[in-house]
Amino acid sequence: MCGIAGLLYFDAQREVDAGLLDRMTDVLAHRGPDGRGTHRDGPLGLGHRRLAIIDLSPDAAQPMANEDDSVWVVLNGEIYNFQELRAELEGKGHTFRSHSDTEVLVHLYEEEGDALVSRLRGMFAFALWDAKRKHLLLARDRFGQKPLYYRLSDRSLHFASEIKGILQDPEVERRPDLRGLHTYLTYGYVPGPLTAFEGIASLPPGHTLSVELDGSSKLERYWALSMTPKDAEVDDSPAGRRRAEARVRELIDEAVKLRMIADVPLGAFLSGGVDSSSIVASMCLGGSGAPKTFAIGFDEPAYDERAYAAEVATALRTEHEVLVLGPDSFTGLEQIVWHYNQPFADPSCLPTFAVSKLARQHVTVALSGDGGDELFVGYRRYLGTRMEERLRAGPAFPRNLARNRFLIEATRRAGFSDLCNELAHSRYNRNLPPSDLYLTRLESLSLDLKTRLYDPGPWGSLLRRDAREVVRRALAASDGVTFTERCAHADVMTYLPDDILVKVDVASMAHSLECRSPLLDHKLAEYVGHLPFALKMHRLETKRVLKDAMRDRLPRSILKRKKMGFGVPLEHWFRGHLGSILEETILSPRALARGYFQPAALRELVDQHTSKRADWQNPLFTLLMLELWHRQYIDPPAGDPLQRPS
Numbered sequence: 001m002c003g004i005a006g007l008l009y010f011d012a013q014r015e016v017d018a019g020l021l022d023r024m025t026d027v028l029a030h031r032g033p034d035g036r037g038t039h040r041d042g043p044l045g046l047g048h049r050r051l052a053i054i055d056l057s058p059d060a061a062q063p064m065a066n067e068d069d070s071v072w073v074v075l076n077g078e079i080y081n082f083q084e085l086r087a088e089l090e091g092k093g094h095t096f097r098s099h100s101d102t103e104v105l106v107h108l109y110e111e112e113g114d115a116l117v118s119r120l121r122g123m124f125a126f127a128l129w130d131a132k133r134k135h136l137l138l139a140r141d142r143f144g145q146k147p148l149y150y151r152l153s154d155r156s157l158h159f160a161s162e163i164k165g166i167l168q169d170p171e172v173e174r175r176p177d178l179r180g181l182h183t184y185l186t187y188g189y190v191p192g193p194l195t196a197f198e199g200i201a202s203l204p205p206g207h208t209l210s211v212e213l214d215g216s217s218k219l220e221r222y223w224a225l226s227m228t229p230k231d232a233e234v235d236d237s238p239a240g241r242r243r244a245e246a247r248v249r250e251l252i253d254e255a256v257k258l259r260m261i262a263d264v265p266l267g268a269f270l271s272g273g274v275d276s277s278s279i280v281a282s283m284c285l286g287g288s289g290a291p292k293t294f295a296i297g298f299d300e301p302a303y304d305e306r307a308y309a310a311e312v313a314t315a316l317r318t319e320h321e322v323l324v325l326g327p328d329s330f331t332g333l334e335q336i337v338w339h340y341n342q343p344f345a346d347p348s349c350l351p352t353f354a355v356s357k358l359a360r361q362h363v364t365v366a367l368s369g370d371g372g373d374e375l376f377v378g379y380r381r382y383l384g385t386r387m388e389e390r391l392r393a394g395p396a397f398p399r400n401l402a403r404n405r406f407l408i409e410a411t412r413r414a415g416f417s418d419l420c421n422e423l424a425h426s427r428y429n430r431n432l433p434p435s436d437l438y439l440t441r442l443e444s445l446s447l448d449l450k451t452r453l454y455d456p457g458p459w460g461s462l463l464r465r466d467a468r469e470v471v472r473r474a475l476a477a478s479d480g481v482t483f484t485e486r487c488a489h490a491d492v493m494t495y496l497p498d499d500i501l502v503k504v505d506v507a508s509m510a511h512s513l514e515c516r517s518p519l520l521d522h523k524l525a526e527y528v529g530h531l532p533f534a535l536k537m538h539r540l541e542t543k544r545v546l547k548d549a550m551r552d553r554l555p556r557s558i559l560k561r562k563k564m565g566f567g568v569p570l571e572h573w574f575r576g577h578l579g580s581i582l583e584e585t586i587l588s589p590r591a592l593a594r595g596y597f598q599p600a601a602l603r604e605l606v607d608q609h610t611s612k613r614a615d616w617q618n619p620l621f622t623l624l625m626l627e628l629w630h631r632q633y634i635d636p637p638a639g640d641p642l643q644r645p646s
Contacts, residue, residue: 003165004074004076005159007020007024007158009155010155016042016044027165033049037063048063054101064105066107071109071129077141080261114137121521125147125148126139140203141206142225143371143496149162154215173199175197176634183467190343240535245549248528252524256279256518259518260283265362267365269367270293272311273308277558282518294323297309299326311555311558321359337625339509344502353511356511364514366508366514376545381441386537444618474494571617586606
């Protein structure tokens with residue numbers, strides 16, 4: 001796990017400045033505190049910051065070359081099947097100088113060219129330079145676990161693990177991209193390939209970008225997850241379910257085993273949910289001793305999962321560490337904004353930062369359960385979506401149930417509050433088409449709210465440009481069998497890489513911690529994708545096949561517990577002493593002078609929340625992070641080195 005950066009000029013006579021390459025590389029030092037290296041070849045420059053995980057010796061330093069120094073690479077991530085690939089390449093006569101996973105890339109490229117990415121099993125973003133062909137290849141892993149941003153102009157290509165690396169070049173202007181900000185205000189994150197900066201893009205997951213010295217380029221997809229055809233050997237019969245459970249368990253164990261290869265201390269995040277608990281249970285099979293586990297808790301009971309994590313830790317006999325967060329978690333918010341590079345408003349970034357800091361005090365690598373909710377259809381919103389889907393297809397009485405507020409209230413009194421909430425959501429939005437009804441479950445600022453808040457001056461035609469098309473296109477591209485499965489598949493294409501994986505990568509690397517996600521092993525994901533939908537969701541049970549696969553490893557109470565998610569009590573914090581942060585930031589003269597929002601509408605939003613007339617916690621956090629991003633990345637004068645806040 002590291003940070004990479006570099007550039008290629010489309011003028012063979014122009015040489016890369018060593019000082020610029022150093023600045024692009026060293027602003028990523030938190031990603032790689034164990035070493036640095038650069039390589040220049042006329043118009044080409046590669047930079048690397050190293051976090052030593054596999055082969056801690058100087059032999060594994062990057063940039064790394066092949067035998068005759070004609071192929072160079074910088075890698076951020078891990079190639080989990082490197083030992084298998086190395087044996088194959090040595091059999092073909094290749095000579096290795098290290099025991100690093102990185103070195104397989106240069107030799108595999110010699111054998112297979114740009115197609116090498118299809119052979120890799122891992123999380124990665126890399127840049128590979130073929131000095132003979134003057135050919136640069138950028139690649140990103142299948143799910144987008146590792147980031148890679150680039151700026152392609154008619155004169156050059158810049159790239160880096162973080163946008164701040166690209167911004168070190170004073171020739172790169174720092175201008176906000178209102179298209180990116182419009183989508184950010186919709187979702188709370190910027191969906192790729194857009195970014196918040198004009199001219200800078202995110203390399204999509206499962207893609208390569210090849211660039212030649214003459215400036216020609218080609219963006220290509222090499223992998224996409226599919227939901228069909230369904231596995232003909234697996235069905236919803238007892239025998240079919242047992243077959244699927246055994247295979248899921250086998251693939252998880254294999255994925256975990258591969259991700260436990262490290263020459264440094266290793267542990268795991270543990271929330272007490274099914275996903276992280278399944279990973280920790282699999283870690284305990286290896287006979288390598290009790291793993292270290294790390295959890296976050298809150299004083300507010302509705303958000304606190306400490307008891308569940310403790311139950312799993314006790315059952316699996318892990319070495320368990322816990323940290324409790326309160327409103328003071330907002331201290332250092334400017335540091336968080338600096339690390340994310342773009343406005344980012346998933347509130348769970350706060351506990352993710354905290355648990356990463358906690359884990360790094362004990363280990364260098366942590367395994368997580370990320371991806372389980374999308375692949376196994378686990379989010380609560382999928383239950384509501386499935387219920388709506390069944391109601392639309394059913395007889396008149398069930399459809400009327402979702403429209404009758406008296407029946408909804410009766411459902412609440414009967415003790416089915418979650419079901420009641422989903423029915424109420426369906427009733428309130430009953431006139432929307434299915435795709436837009438699902439989108440209302442994802443939005444941070446709805447179209448109506450943006451219409452109220454936006455000043456038409458800067459936004460202009462963007463109000464007529466519906467940012468919800470990002471998810472609509474993903475839904476249309478899905479080959480899921482049910483509408484709910486298509487929603488989960490769309491989340492794999494959008495929400496997972498651009499929110500969840502960004503959140504975890506940035507928070508962990510801010511503390512020089514490598515985070516590995518076994519449930520995002522592409523072989524496991526491909527198998528789960530082809531399972532019948534009924535094995536993932538059955539009636540009101542989510543993650544059915546995963547829970548059944550883990551029934552002999554985890555306490556029954558954990559498998560049957562109600563899903564909580566990684567929520568943060570912003571609603572309470574903003575109504576307490578943290579309410580002043582809103583006044584001082586989003587209602588400040590500095591913020592209002594940007595002309596983005598109508599001041600009276602913004603004031604009303606804050607007043608309604610603090611007086612408990614409405615709950616606007618998510619929109620307010622979205623607006624807060626936008627203003628703090630502006631102050632960090634846009635306001636400083638041109639040429640400012642974007643130093644980390646003290």
